Amino acid sequence: MNSLDLRREEPERSFLREGFTGQRMSVLPRPRVKLALDSPATANLVVTDCGYFPNARHHGRTRHKGITQTVVLMCVKGSGWVRVDGYAPTEVNAGEAAILPAGIPHAYAASDQDPWTLWWLHVEGPGAAAFLAALNARALPAIRRMADPVRMASLASEVVTWHEKDTTDASLIASSGAAAHLLALLATDQLPGPGVHAAVESIVEHLRNNITARVSVDGLAAMAGLSRSHFAALFKERTGFPVVQFQTQLRMQRARELLDTTNTPIERIAGLVGYDDPFYFARMFKKVHGISPRQYRNHEKG
Structure with missing residues (x-):
């Protein structure tokens, strides 16, 4: 049994959800999410959660029932793994992004030997579904090599910065716009893979x-x-x-x-x-x- 198989069988209590030195994180109150999804300016796409976890040793989550948001994990350093219900664990390395569709049980964790540094966001709304369709993913989880990880990280930082500022309509519109730009690039501006x-x-x-x-x-x-x-x-x-x-x-x-x-x-x-x-x-x-x-x-x- 390889290391991925061993880690995926560990109990959830062995994972740290957050608390990493230098981290940034913002979680939008769920009543505010509902208001944003009901607003014409942000109805298409809302960032509900976002953050930056540097050198996230022991980081991981297990969601047995999935969540209502699509989860995007962008690994800019180190490595980890992700697993979607019914599929084997898949490695995620520096320069790669993992997309976990809403409503599907999943788990993910940082590597023990070389823990990842992550930018991450949760998105909800019709725009999230359109993003998944644009990926044309044939297997889950969807893993994409980022053509320009620095640019992706810059957009993710912009999303987090707007969320950290406040939860006004203006800030949520700005964060949604940056997230939409990021997702569009992730779906279209990819490095060609092998073969x-x-x-x-x-x-x-x-x-x-x-x-x-x-x-x-x-x-x-x-x-x-x-x-x-x-x-x-x-x-x-x-x-x-x-x-x-x-x-x-x-x-x-x-x-x-x-x-x-x-x-x-x-x-x-x-x-x-x-x-x-x-x-x-x-x-x-x-x-x-x-x-x-x-x-x-x-x-x-x-």
């Missing part, structure tokens, strides 16, 4: 850098060293779009830039974004934007 995920990430970058190239799913799958079906599924999971639709979005983004910032003829723009037929380009542009390229250029913006 197939890195291969898919390289294809995404290839498409961004070659928007005029003709593509085929078979050809891109071969570049990634994957079967067509596996590649297509992973690509859509990563971008939210099938390959051709993703490329169309990239082309239309570039077309909008050219229409907004240059006087280049529309027929020429069509070629610059990969369309030999300007009439087909115009049809695709209208399909995406609801208006023609000429109407878009003439439409007052800003």
